[in-house]
Amino acid sequence: MSAALTIDVPTEIATEVVATRRDLHEHPELGFEEHRTAGIVADRLRALGLEVHTGIGQTGVVGVLKGGARARPGKTIMLRADMDGLPIDEENDVPYRSRTPVHMHACGHDGHVAMLLGAARIVMDRRDEVAGTICFLFQPAEEGKGGAKVMVDDGVLERFGIERAYGLHLASAHPAGQVGFREGAFYASSDSIEITVEGKGGHGASPHLSVDPVYVASQFVVAVQQIVSRNIDPIEPAVITIGAIHGGTTHNVIPSRVKLMGTVRAFDADVRAKMAERIERVLRGICESSGATYAFEYLWRYPVTSNDVEQTRYVRALAQRVAGDEHVANVPKLMGAEDFSFFAERVPACFFTIGSNGGPDSSWPHHHARFDIDESALQTGVRMMTALALDAPLHAP
Ligand SMILES: [Zn+2]
Ligand SMILES: [Zn+2]
Structure with missing residues (x-):
């Protein structure tokens, strides 16, 4: 195993990630209606100095970061977060409870957006280390409407020359902070x-x-x-x-x-x-x-979400370096489905999980009216996405 890879998440950024997640949780939007969410994403990425493209696949947003000061060559990769919530009436009694009836972030996509924005901020702070091109991709409508397919049909992969795709999902079935992998078929x-x-x-x-x-x-x-x-x-x-x-x-x-x-x-x-x-x-x-x-x-x-074997071994080894061996696990297949599959059908890809179960309050299944996450898991996701941005363009197979 290669040397540990230290990704510090400064307290200020960790705090911002939690605040962003809670703000999005309070204001969930359904598939292809993610106008507020996409607006926040685009504003944040622009403020960081990224080249921002909106309206891809309706409400999709892509922030592009090309090479560092040394303009090192490397692959073009995408890091994906999905933005939509579900038509569920939230039953949690928390300060950040959904303010819209029958709209709820009950799958953790609020966390996905917050983590990827946090990673983008750290990556920009370490911009000199970046090689290749990083596409921070925020997609609409994962829940049943196939927003990923709409982005692919809109030509997002060709337009940015994307060669590798990585995505993650918070998972209440797994302990908070555990990074989970599965080679080959993962989601049905x-x-x-x-x-x-x-x-x-x-x-x-x-x-x-x-x-x-x-x-x-x-x-x-x-x-x-x-x-x-x-x-x-x-x-x-x-x-x-x-x-x-x-x-x-x-x-x-x-x-x-x-x-x-x-x-x-x-x-x-x-x-x-x-x-x-x-x-x-x-x-x-x-x-x-x-x-x-x-x-x-x-x-x-x-389609089946199938993880490329080489990519999965690479990301798994990266997770061991970033999170430590004891926080990396092989996880079982899931009968649920993921439209990340539309990216994974087209380019070598790895989709992995970040455990978000920190106790009874965060142990409810996804799509349940009581679903919530242990927010400590967000840091692990930020570190994984940052590590991929810094490492994958140079070292991914
Ligand atoms: Zn879901
Ligand atoms: Zn989901």
């Missing part, structure tokens, strides 16, 4: 299915004169689970969940149609493709045998 792919089963309505007492879509939909909900248990290699994790089923109005009427919605998760592109095909096949078979018809839509949302 996440897709949606939308189904309408069309039957023939009628009197509840005369099912033989109808085609009952409630009965057909019920058979489908049960049968679709055979895909995971009988069609997918048991070594490969996969999930199908039907999360919504809507049909009918009263006791004695067979409705004409039933609508279903579900989510599909996998860790492998082939498994993902197979699930899409099989789900429709099961639906088709059941509808045909019952005389019903259907409309089926498979919405391809987030």
